[in-house]
Amino acid sequence: MKLKGAQIFFECLQKEGVEVIFGFPGGAVIDIYHELPKYDIRHILVRHEQGAAHMADGYARATGKVGVCLVTSGPGATNTVTGIATAYMDSVPMVIFTGQVPTALIGNDAFQEVDIVGISRPCTKHNYLVKHVDDLATVIKEAFFLARTGRPGPVLVDLPKDVLGAQIEFRYPKKVELKGYRPTLDAHLGQIKRAHQAIKKSKRPVIYAGGGVIIAEAGEELARFAELIQAPVTTTLMGLGSFPAMLEDPTGRKELNPWWLGMLGMHGTFRANMAVSNADLLIAVGARFDDRVTGKVSGFAPKAKIIHVDVDPTSISKNVVVDIPIVGDCKNALQKLIQVCEKEPLEDIEQARSAWMEQIRQWRETYPLAYKQEGDIIKPQYVVEKLYELCNGNAIVTTEVGQNQMWAAQYFHFNKPRTLLTSGGLGTMGYGLPAAIGAQVAFPDRLVIDIAGDGSIQMNIQELITAVCNCLPVKVAILNNRYLGMVRQWQELFYDKNYCATCLDAAPDFVKLADAYGAVGLRATRAEEVEPVIREAFSIKKPVLMEFVVAQEEGVYPMVPAGKNISEMLLV
Amino acid sequence: MNMHSNGQKHTIGVVVENRPGVLSRVAGLFSGRGFNIECLTVAETIDPGQSRITLVTSGDQQVLEQIVKQLNKLINVIKVIDFREMEFVNREMALIKVRADQQTRAEILRIVDIFRAKVVDVSPHFYTIEVTGDDGKIAAILELLGQLGITEVARTGKVAMARAKKH
Numbered sequence: 096m097k098l099k100g101a102q103i104f105f106e107c108l109q110k111e112g113v114e115v116i117f118g119f120p121g122g123a124v125i126d127i128y129h130e131l132p133k134y135d136i137r138h139i140l141v142r143h144e145q146g147a148a149h150m151a152d153g154y155a156r157a158t159g160k161v162g163v164c165l166v167t168s169g170p171g172a173t174n175t176v177t178g179i180a181t182a183y184m185d186s187v188p189m190v191i192f193t194g195q196v197p198t199a200l201i202g203n204d205a206f207q208e209v210d211i212v213g214i215s216r217p218c219t220k221h222n223y224l225v226k227h228v229d230d231l232a233t234v235i236k237e238a239f240f241l242a243r244t245g246r247p248g249p250v251l252v253d254l255p256k257d258v259l260g261a262q263i264e265f266r267y268p269k270k271v272e273l274k275g276y277r278p279t280l281d282a283h284l285g286q287i288k289r290a291h292q293a294i295k296k297s298k299r300p301v302i303y304a305g306g307g308v309i310i311a312e313a314g315e316e317l318a319r320f321a322e323l324i325q326a327p328v329t330t331t332l333m334g335l336g337s338f339p340a341m342l343e344d345p346t347g348r349k350e351l352n353p354w355w356l357g358m359l360g361m362h363g364t365f366r367a368n369m370a371v372s373n374a375d376l377l378i379a380v381g382a383r384f385d386d387r388v389t390g391k392v393s394g395f396a397p398k399a400k401i402i403h404v405d406v407d408p409t410s411i412s413k414n415v416v417v418d419i420p421i422v423g424d425c426k427n428a429l430q431k432l433i434q435v436c437e438k439e440p441l442e443d444i445e446q447a448r449s450a451w452m453e454q455i456r457q458w459r460e461t462y463p464l465a466y467k468q469e470g471d472i473i474k475p476q477y478v479v480e481k482l483y484e485l486c487n488g489n490a491i492v493t494t495e496v497g498q499n500q501m502w503a504a505q506y507f508h509f510n511k512p513r514t515l516l517t518s519g520g521l522g523t524m525g526y527g528l529p530a531a532i533g534a535q536v537a538f539p540d541r542l543v544i545d546i547a548g549d550g551s552i553q554m555n556i557q558e559l560i561t562a563v564c565n566c567l568p569v570k571v572a573i574l575n576n577r578y579l580g581m582v583r584q585w586q587e588l589f590y591d592k593n594y595c596a597t598c599l600d601a602a603p604d605f606v607k608l609a610d611a612y613g614a615v616g617l618r619a620t621r622a623e624e625v626e627p628v629i630r631e632a633f634s635i636k637k638p639v640l641m642e643f644v645v646a647q648e649e650g651v652y653p654m655v656p657a658g659k660n661i662s663e664m665l666l667v
Numbered sequence: 668m669n670m671h672s673n674g675q676k677h678t679i680g681v682v683v684e685n686r687p688g689v690l691s692r693v694a695g696l697f698s699g700r701g702f703n704i705e706c707l708t709v710a711e712t713i714d715p716g717q718s719r720i721t722l723v724t725s726g727d728q729q730v731l732e733q734i735v736k737q738l739n740k741l742i743n744v745i746k747v748i749d750f751r752e753m754e755f756v757n758r759e760m761a762l763i764k765v766r767a768d769q770q771t772r773a774e775i776l777r778i779v780d781i782f783r784a785k786v787v788d789v790s791p792h793f794y795t796i797e798v799t800g801d802d803g804k805i806a807a808i809l810e811l812l813g814q815l816g817i818t819e820v821a822r823t824g825k826v827a828m829a830r831a832k833k834h
């Protein structure tokens with residue numbers, strides 16, 4: 096039987112196991128929306144296409160599945176670009192379908208025509224313009240395959256209106272044939288053995304894990320490997336959750352995992368940055384030596400031999416020259432490392448590590464992450480700690496960008512992969528709320544919290560109605576410092592306190608705003624109100640916007656000034 | 668990494684799928700990442716489904732390494748030939764329009780002869796010369812003809828191929 100392009104679209108999505116799409120209609124995609132009611136695929140109608148992209152992203156990060164969004168041509172397509180770039184920087188599997196003017200009009204500056212394939216080329220893993228309905232099924236199959244395999248990423252498919260209307264016999268290709276695409280997943284055994292030798296010689300090893308561990312579902316392997324070689328672990332912002340920050344003893348009491356160094360880099364912990372700066376071996380797994388991690392490149396891990404595991408060869412020796420590169424899937428590589436280490440265990444390992452671990456313990460005790468909650472004024476860090484405590488860590492946390500994001504990273508203890516969804520690479524303000532909605536769609540029964548700033552939350556606040564009308568009970572915790580706080584902090588430290596254009600005193604009444612959207616608004620202005628507000632919010636089965644009026648000029652510390660070595664931290 | 672370092676020149680061959688937009692992916696990679704392109708040629712191979720790009724770039728070893736990896740990462744790139752690792756032959760063709768009058772004609776023809784070039788168009792005041800060779804040869808003929816008055820030059824850009832194995 097012949098099917099129309101718009102029907103083939105849904106047939107393909109069903110074959111790919113797509114359960115939900117985040118979208119917003121327009122002239123170029125009405126054909127698709129016309130068919131939508133006939134298919135068993137959930138559609139979440141957003142209020143801005145950027146929201147659709149971030150929701151698909153949040154859904155993908157929370158589940159590991161491919162997130163899907165659908166928008167119209169022209170402005171619909173351009174509105175997704177920030178969301179696509181966000182996903183690209185953080186290697187999130189997504190397929191973005193954009194409508195396009197009919198093929199005959201392409202290039203004519205037609206109404207709502209934009210060259211979205213050209214615009215999105217540098218921020219997608221790959222993209223397609225489908226020119227004939229004959230190619231549609233193959234392209235969709237390839238798009239999903241590319242999005243989820245190798246180093247994942249967003250793939251955009253541009254769909255001209257006439258292609259959606261044209262008819263053809265539907266056949267879904269059985270397999271994908273891409274001559275130029277063969278990701279190396281299997282780590283080279285020779286390199287693994289070289290790594291093992293380096294580990295044997297090391298006295299002060301550090302494991303530096305990134306988002307790649309989470310993408311590869313290699314958390315357990317990471318923990319086992321760290322245990323085998325008795326090495327402390329630090330992670331990037333993207334890697335938080337890949338290694339448990341807290342350990343629970345049989346009585347249920349929680350304490351900081353002694354092997355856990357905390358996050359490293361610009362706002363990393365003292366002990367993580369000191370450990371990396373003094374390590375004789377750095378084992379990077381699924382991390383990419385971003386400048387927010389390394390600080391001054393020449394001063395990064397200056398005493399260490401570097402082993403680097405990554406599925407993307409371009410990540411290796413891009414910023415920092417690596418001694419032992421291992422190209423491969425993180426899980427595969429870690430499994431092999433575990434095998435060789437188990438076969439040939441390190442002798443007297445505990446003894447060998449005792450001095451190093453003692454040094455780390457001292458660093459931790461000298462400069463722990465710290466703040467003082469005194470008096471009535473709420474400290475933002477206190478709010479994050481209370482959020483953690485009152486849900487016992489059982490939540491999916493998204494963040495906005497700025498101080499709120501860093502405090503979330505520092506004070507919420509992430510113990511499981513896929514529990515922190517945050518825009519690390521692009522640093523997109525406005526990511527947190529739609530990402531939380533996407534995660535809540537995937538896990539309707541879990542607690543999903545967006546830790547937000549008063550500035551960022553206003554960048555996609557329109558999606559609150561999407562949460563309300565779809566009964567998605569996300570919780571937003573605004574740390575309201577009446578500032579674009581992170582920028583203000585830079586102005587304070589490096590620009591003579593010239594707080595130009597960072598004061599947000601003029602703000603909406605967030606409680607009334609929540610009310611206007613049909614969500615619940617709660618406010619805490621004094622420290623003692625923090626706990627009751629959080630408890631109440633957690634007990635409500637609706638979207639809740641909590642506003643915490645916090646200390647206005649609190650800073651995020653430690654801080655490595657841009658261009659400095661990561662051992663040169665400003666402490667509180 | 669210093670993307671703007673003007674290290675040595677390097678020739679890279681890129682076999683790509685012959686599809687619309689592929690060239691802009693390659694060119695976009697260079698501009699987006701601040702890599703240099705000194706010249707670039709592209710044409711179909713004997714397999715009509717594939718095209719071959721030859722490009723000349725510059726940079727230090729680390730930059731070159733990154734360029735090769737980034738090219739490989741493009742989905743439509745089937746193969747990258749890094750000529751640093753092998754012996755290769757390379758050729759370029761140039762069309763050179765040179766002023767030709769009573770006094771210079773003989774000299775021009777002598778140069779054409781020495782370089783095994785060809786005069787492909789003649790008019791009362793100009794000769795157009797076709798020459799093929801490597802960088803050095805083209806530079807040399809341009810230098811010599813330049814003294815006689817070149818008015819226009821069009822070059823194809825370099826194409827390159829690895830030498831066949833001796834045994």
Ligand SMILES: Cc1ncc(C[n+]2csc(CCOP(=O)(O)OP(=O)(O)O)c2C)c(N)n1
Nearest residue numbers: 497498499522524548549550551579580581
């Ligand atoms: C879309 C976007 N625009 C600008 C920035 C630059 N920026 C980084 S942090 C920040 C301040 C964010 O303010 P707020 O959301 O109130 O968070 P706070 O730092 O106060 O916690 C800004 C403007 C950005 N990251 N994203």
Ligand SMILES: [Mg+2]
Nearest residue numbers: 548549578580
């Ligand atoms: Mg703020």
